Amino acid sequence: TQLLEQxxxxxxxxxxxxxxxxxxxxxxxxxxxxxxxxxxxxxxxLVTVVTGGEVKKLKRLTFQFGDARKDSSLHITAAxxxxxxxxxxxxxxxxxxxxxxxxxxxxxxx
Amino acid sequence: GAGVSQSPSNKVTExxxxxxxxCDPISGHTALYWYRQSxxxxxxxxxxxxxxxxxxxxxxxxxxxxxxxTGGSVSTLTIQRTxxxxxxxxxxxxxxxxxxGVSFLGEAFFGQGTxxxxx
Numbered sequence: 001t002q003l004l005e006q007x008x009x010x011x012x013x014x015x016x017x018x019x020x021x022x023x024x025x026x027x028x029x030x031x032x033x034x035x036x037x038x039x040x041x042x043x044x045x046l047v048t049v050v051t052g053g054e055v056k057k058l059k060r061l062t063f064q065f066g067d068a069r070k071d072s073s074l075h076i077t078a079a080x081x082x083x084x085x086x087x088x089x090x091x092x093x094x095x096x097x098x099x100x101x102x103x104x105x106x107x108x109x110x
Numbered sequence: 111g112a113g114v115s116q117s118p119s120n121k122v123t124e125x126x127x128x129x130x131x132x133c134d135p136i137s138g139h140t141a142l143y144w145y146r147q148s149x150x151x152x153x154x155x156x157x158x159x160x161x162x163x164x165x166x167x168x169x170x171x172x173x174x175x176x177x178x179x180t181g182g183s184v185s186t187l188t189i190q191r192t193x194x195x196x197x198x199x200x201x202x203x204x205x206x207x208x209x210x211g212v213s214f215l216g217e218a219f220f221g222q223g224t225x226x227x228x229x
Binding site: 006009033035037040041042043044045048086088090097098099100101102103104105 | 114141143145150151152154155158160165166203205217218220221222223
């Protein structure tokens with residue numbers, strides 16, 4: 001059982017559509033990070049959210065940390081083929097190790 | 111180097127042979143993680159190091175897998191008697207981990223991985 005559950009596992013959409021990826025846990029995290037992995041590369045950090053209820057925007061990407069700091073979401077507006085990749089969330093339990101979700105594979109078709 | 115370095119980048123081995131995969135983390139990063147990624151899939155956790163000790167090795171799939179870290183730096187993942195199902199990309203990541211109870215961890219930096227093919 002994953003400490004951090006990501007959903008959906010796979011997502012295939014048309015260019016221009018909106019989508020949301022979820023990262024859920026029964027545990028509280030002091031912070032949560034989102035990473036993106038392009039084919040052939042290692043994952044790269046997109047954003048870190050720290051405060052419960054926090055919302056961060058990165059161009060067409062909106063990240064939200066749940067009020068209770070147990071869950072997070074990533075919303076992409078008007079997806080583009082360049083958004084294709086693996087999206088990972090990772091939780092930090094108060095200075096202990098980072099726990100990664102298994103990831104959401106996103107494919108945006110033109 | 112400035113980033114996490116993994117070697118070799120590609121490894122093809124015969125079934126039954128042993129392989130060693132190496133990870134050079136970013137200098138000063140105390141936390142080191144090994145993950146496995148099958149083609150088109152997400153990350154599968156293998157083992158976590160804090161310094162030279164491994165407080166969490168729960169993800170190692172069998173006793174054919176082992177890992178060590180020396181000098182709080184380089185880590186080696188060893189797979190004995192490789193099987194075809196071991197074929198995957200093995201990713202290493204490191205981060206600065208100041209210790210339990212401190213506010214939050216820094217970013218995890220990943221290497222580009224070792225693609226292992228068992229034939």
